[in-house]
Amino acid sequence: MVSRAERTWFADWWWTVDRLLLFALAALMLAGIIFSLAASPPVAARLGLDAFHFVNRHIMYLLPAIVVLLGVSFLSPRAIRRLALVVFIVSLAMTAATLFFGAEVKGARRWIVLAGVNIQPSEFVKPAFVILVSWLFAESSRKTDVPANTMAVALLVSVVGVLVLQPDFGQTLLVTLVFSALFFMTGMRFVWVIVLAGVGAVGGFIAYSTIPHVARRIKRFLDPSSGDTFQVDAAVESFISGGWFGRGPGEGTVKRILPDSHADFVFAVAAEEFGIVVCLAVVALFAFIVLRSMRRAQRSEDPFARFAVTGLALLFGTQAAINMAVNLALIPAKGMTLPFISYGGSSMISLAYGIGMLLALSREQPRADMIAVPSDIGLAERTA
Template sequence: MVSRAERTWFADWWWTVDRLLLAAIAALMLAGIIFSLAASPPVAARLGLDPFHFVNRHIMYLIPAIGVLLAVSFLSPRAIRRAALVMFLVALALTAATLHFGAEVKGARRWIVLAGVNIQPSEFVKPAFVILVSWLFAEATRKTDVPANSLAIALLVAVVAVLVLQPDFGQTLLITLVFCALFFMTGMRFVWVLVLGGLAAAGGLVAYATIPHVARRIKRFLDPASGDTFQVDAAVESFIQGGWFGRGPGEGTVKRILPDSHADFVFAVAAEEFGIVVCLAVAALFAFIVLRSLRRAQRSDDAFARFAVTGLALLFGTQAAINMAVNLALIPAKGMTLPFISYGGSSMISLAYGVGMLLALSREQPRAELLAASSGLVLTERPA
């Protein structure tokens, strides 16, 4: 047990980090391993791979993800801002490079191979973008002569432009929603609400009119008879078949027919084998992480930490909500992972990076130290 009297770097971290948040995140990671054991063997068998191929890779991705999460949670706000700036520039450049060098998969170019590893760089743009716009919004509240809000909007336009060209409207929607929430926190004028809402509506109409697969997904959602809704129908059926307590581990059937049962539809597999009760428990974990993070943000005296923790929590929670809503056929189908549960290396490590920053910025800090850090002063002890 670490004593409060210890003055080591680990003791300082242990007694200031939100341990309940850390425990909830660890519970999600454990659930991800269990659900991967349930959902991925049939997918591996269909591809002629070892039955535990995706389970092993899931754990292989989880190990560095835990390392990234813990390492980032030790960083200071200044180090987080600097690292986010570098991460954003590199990830945005790689995301743009996918347009020319990435392989086309289902009509989109989102992946690029670096040193033999497939990477989806847009996943790393998201948390870094949240940190940078939070920094700009915080500066706007302190210095009215700095065009921080305009710079934040310019960053949004740059990110959205690259994502739309891939095209990746799911990530575009996610980033835009989080940006609008943070912009609202800064006290934006109502005219900006109208402008951003109008631009979002216009963008949706243009996407519907010009991009066939977007139009097909929306039409299938509004009128299931207009196209193939096999995956969504099977996912919904799994909730009905599983009932409250599930069929039991290994007894599910949906994983044998769904091509993405280990990734986008792992929540449906969990519903069939473990029941709606377990799914509600998972949803409660996500809700706890988001609400507790928002509570920590509300109590923060530092504008940057308040904006950043709020943005990272909304990014995390909204992504989870979109995945679960797709599994329940509540919104049009969109390939988006369930944080720390779905299979995916880029998603896993980028989520760990974002949650690590959330933990770092929500750490308890004495008010005197916080004020000194924000003003650049160094506190020294007075002689007795």
């Protein structure tokens, strides 16, 4: 056990980091391995691979993700801002490069190959973007003469512009929602609410009118008889089939016919084999992580930390909510992973980077009024 009396870098980290958040994240990662064992073997068999191919790769991605998460959680706020700027510039440039060099998959160019590894750079844009706009909003609250809000909107336009060109409307929606929430925290006037809502509505209409696969997804959601809804229907059936307590590990049948059972629809596989009770426990874990982070943000005296922790928590929680809503056919299908549970290397490592920053910025800091200055102490003693 690490003693509070120790003055080492690890002891300082251990006694200031939110350990309950760490344990909740560890539980999510463990659930991800268990669900991968349940969902991925049939997918591997259909592709002619070893039964545990995706399980092994899931764990292989998880190990560097843990290293990134813990390593970033040691950083200072200044180091986090500097690193986020570098990550944002590099990942945004790589995201733009996918438009020219990326392979087209299902009508979109989101992946680029570097040194034989497939990378989805837009995943890394999101957490870095949250840090940068949080920095700008914090500066805006301190210095009214700095056009920080205008610069934040310019960053949003640059990110959304590249994502729409891919096209990736799921990530666009996620980034815009988080930005809007942070913008609302700055105390924006109601006119900006109307402007943002109007721009979003116009953008959605243009996407619906000009991009065929977006129109097809929305039409299928509104009218299932208008197209193929096989995956969503199978996912919903898995919740019905599993009931409250599931059919038992390895007894699920939906995973044998779902192409993305190990990725986008792993939550549905968990529902069939482990039951709705386990799914509710997973939802509770996500809710705990988000609400606990929000509470830490509320208690922070640093505006930057308050904005950043809130934004990163919203990014994490909204992504999870979108994935689970798709599995339950509550919203049109989006290609978005369930954090730390779905298969996907880029997603897992970028989530680890974001959560690592959240842990670093939510670490307990000594209050200014509790820090005793030696000269003041001596003066107080002499006065007494």
